[in-house]
Amino acid sequence: MQDESYKKSKAEMLPDPVVCTVDVVLLTLREGSFCYALVPREQEPFQGVAALPGGFVHPAEDKDLRASAERVLRDKAGIQGVYLEQLAVFSGVARDPRGWSISVAWYTLVPLEALQAALATGVILREVADLGGLPFDHAEIVRVALERVRSKSTYSSLPVHLCPATFTLPQLQAVYETLLGEPINKVSFRRKMEELAFVEPIKGEFDSSGAHRPAQLYRLKAKYRSRLSLTDRGMNSGG
Amino acid sequence: MQDESYKKSKAEMLPDPVVCTVDVVLLTLREGSFCYALVPREQEPFQGVAALPGGFVHPAEDKDLRASAERVLRDKAGIQGVYLEQLAVFSGVARDPRGWSISVAWYTLVPLEALQAALATGVILREVADLGGLPFDHAEIVRVALERVRSKSTYSSLPVHLCPATFTLPQLQAVYETLLGEPINKVSFRRKMEELAFVEPIKGEFDSSGAHRPAQLYRLKAKYRSRLSLTDRGMNSGG
DNA sequence: CTAACTTAGTTGCATTCTGCATCTTAATTG
DNA sequence: CAATTAAGATGCAGAATGCAACTAAGTTAG
Incomplete structure (x- = not known):
């Protein structure tokens, strides 16, 4: 606290590096019940736990955040060619045990038919009523996605x-x-x-x-x- | 390109630092015309140019992105106590001359009465029909905010x-x-x-x-x- | 072969919702 | 105190909505 004025003025000028991730809520209907897609996490934290397809943003590789989300969905879930819609941004220190981060969440709706290959290679579907056991704040992200989709569904396409x-x-x-x-x-x-x-x-x-x-x-x-x-x-x- | 497999596997594990900013679209009505708030930029780039109140996210200082936006609105425009709503995230290499960045944009609607102090200390109001001369992708951000507010306005509160x-x-x-x-x-x-x-x-x-x-x-x-x-x-x- | 069954798709009608013209109310102004 | 102005209510015609009943076109059972 002894040099706060310096710290403050510096803080206004310079960017702090921020841990920035994307997560995708992919929704579909399986036998009449509304489901979302999960993939087993390959790395710590939560290695092996079923989680939303997600990953770090790589500015050198991704044209923009939509490209980040498309890359992650392709690499983690083997799914391409779906149209992603921005959902919301989730942020703070509590959502990831590694510390302060943001996640830009995206959602999409696809027919089950478009997921056959993905389901054969490790992608899991879970009913939307079941949000148990999800890592990070993924339960909250799915909850918000459901609210969004339901509120937009009344006589929209x-x-x-x-x-x-x-x-x-x-x-x-x-x-x-x-x-x-x-x-x-x-x-x-x-x-x-x-x-x-x-x-x-x-x-x-x-x-x-x-x-x-x-x-x-x-x-x-x-x-x-x-x-x-x-x-x-x-x-x-x-x- | 000579060590791509290493680069790729590393890219999947480690976070890249991302330049992360927040921008606020504050909307109000002045004499029957719909306006948004601007403040003169204090730093390069675009020093002196009227821009949306915005700034870098500081994880050490901000509880979450809402807190970042509230801090920026308070420090840059002297406005407090308004409820901010997430608008969208804007991202890519083109939006800021310093390079790849993301901006989490927020919006709020306030009565002109709540802006008297701010207007006396440098905050500028401009009619929404006039999006000329805005730096970065701020014209696009305001355009999206207008679309959002208008589409939500039909018989909502x-x-x-x-x-x-x-x-x-x-x-x-x-x-x-x-x-x-x-x-x-x-x-x-x-x-x-x-x-x-x-x-x-x-x-x-x-x-x-x-x-x-x-x-x-x-x-x-x-x-x-x-x-x-x-x-x-x-x-x-x-x- | 045909009657029963099932779901697709239409028609008609009663009810509700919406837009518009008109009327009344309560203030100021000349 | 009559004219003016805008607030607010009333009545009604036309449109939109919900429901029941009907017709259509297939399969299945006897």
Whole structure:
């Protein structure tokens, strides 16, 4: 404390090095239940414990933080080509036993079909109701991701990304109902999908797998495929 | 490139130091126009240029990134006691001439009355339509903040924070109209405020300053005062 | 072969929500 | 004290929403 004025003025000028990590919450639906992806940690701390795919930011290697998150997801989970959305930043001394750090958290929604290779090579899915045993503040990160996704899901195109490339309206409705946790009126749902118009019927293609009338197949319109939600622009700008 | 395997495995284990800053977008209404706050930069680069209040994160000094942003806002702009909401993280090599960095951006909405002291000591207000001359990627940060606030403003309690502690419904309606950029039907607005019920009339108190019938004074209900918006929980968790 | 069953998808209607015009209230101003 | 102004309430028409009932198109059981 004996040289505080010097310390303060210096502190205002010079950057302190900050331990900066990224973590990814990858969400999917497995047999009707909402799940997130974990990978076993390769290093201490928490070696061997299932954790969110995450790792250090490497400025020399990564164009920006999105690139960091994409690299980590590719290297740790073997997953590529998904669109990541910024979730939030978590920070402080308590979240990592090694000391003060920040984690820039990202999230994405993918159909189970896109995870087959990853699941065969060590990626684990866990239901979102089960947040036990997670290292660091990963339980909190998943909790925030769930809140975000659920609050954005009411009649946005976000949940469509949990469906495969083609799907029927009843299937899509079931996805919304799982995320929102409540039943939706069939007619209202169809009217809303018609009005919002981010999905389109695939002419002449039907799902005839059930013992009943076949259902029209739909797909997400092209302009909604590149990002998770067009109302998300505010969080997509971390350049 | 001659020792890449070593470099890669090391890169996965060890943290690289990252230059980490915070920037604050403080928004207010001045004479009916939407404005953001700037302060002249004290140091190079861009010394003397008006910029968002911002600075380096100091882990030894700051409990977490919210504390960093609060410290910066207090030290650079003399503003305290406002509730900051996370906006987004901006990152990359291009945003700062000194090289690769990240900025965790925060935003807040305050009534002009709360800025009187700050405005007397160097803080500048500029209309949101004018993003010219800003250093770093601050124009982009303000643009994203505007998008975020506007998209959250449709019948949320967010715009109320631009009003002083007490206000009339016509005044509040004018605030919403400024933010949303379009007129709102008076009856619909009042019905919605009644339904959402985040403001309450102050019994027996009226604004009689006009040459017409006095208007009932309202205030934000207590439980909505501590944060900007109750629907924002997802971004309030950076611990 | 056909009736029963199941789910897809539509139609009609009652109820609720929303926008707009009009009316009333309570102040100031000339 | 009439005219003016803006606050605030009322009534109603049209749109949006929720629900029940209906039709459509397949499979399955007898």
